[in-house]
Amino acid sequence: MPPRGAPAAPVDPVLDQTSPFYVHPNDGPSSITVTPVLNGSNYHSWVRAMRRALGDKMKFDFVGGSIPVPIDPFDLSLRAWNRCNMLVHSWILNSVS
Numbered sequence: 001m002p003p004r005g006a007p008a009a010p011v012d013p014v015l016d017q018t019s020p021f022y023v024h025p026n027d028g029p030s031s032i033t034v035t036p037v038l039n040g041s042n043y044h045s046w047v048r049a050m051r052r053a054l055g056d057k058m059k060f061d062f063v064g065g066s067i068p069v070p071i072d073p074f075d076l077s078l079r080a081w082n083r084c085n086m087l088v089h090s091w092i093l094n095s096v097s
Contacts (some may be wrong), residue, residue: 014080020058020067021080027057029090038096050095053089062088 001025032053038046054060061067062085069085070078 013077020061021077021084022058023084023087024057027087029087030094032057032091032095034091034095046095049090053091059084059088059091064090 013021014023016022034046034049034053036042036045036049051060054063067081070081072078
């Protein structure tokens with residue numbers, strides 16, 4: 001235990017459940033089911049369902065662009081960002097007919 005008043009060690013964002021980089025062990029490419037599936041004529045209902053699903057997983061900001069791509073190739077969050085970005089792409093592609 002660090003001495004009182006000492007700065008806390010940084011928490012790895014991949015392990016921090018409040019971080020958008022956190023991916024639950026049950027989250028995989030097919031773990032989100034969005035209904036209705038986008039078919040060309042139901043965009044408005046599909047996008048509401050997709051926003052809700054991504055928000056539930058704390059991943060909507062990847063689509064919204066407010067989580068920038070880390071540009072430093074040595075930044076440890078780059079790998080986490082790429083993993084989450086690919087996962088979000090899979091969720092979106094799996095919800096389009």
